Amino acid sequence: MNLFNLAGKIVEGYLLLIMVPMAIMSWFRIQPGTPWAKVQYFFYRATEPILAPVRRVIKPIGNLDISFMVVFLVGQFVVVPVLLR
Secondary structure, eight states: OOHHHHHHHHHHHHIIIIIHHHHHHTTSOOOTTSHHHHHHHHHHHHHHHHHHHHHHHSOOBTTBOOHHHHHHHHIIIIIHHHHTO
């Protein structure tokens, strides 16, 4: 396994194991102080450094924040295939 292959696997793992659960958790209202709130905070802290710059460039459309979709699609269809070749 070369370095590019490893980087592709790391990006793919981040997208599937961090970004997707954060997106699913964002659909639900989680009460502060519960164990789920700590899990959601972990995912928020893990995804915000990637999503915040995209959010500054692509503003939310009404109440719909498409920064997640942009990062996920670019990662899945551009970055991962290039690195895993």
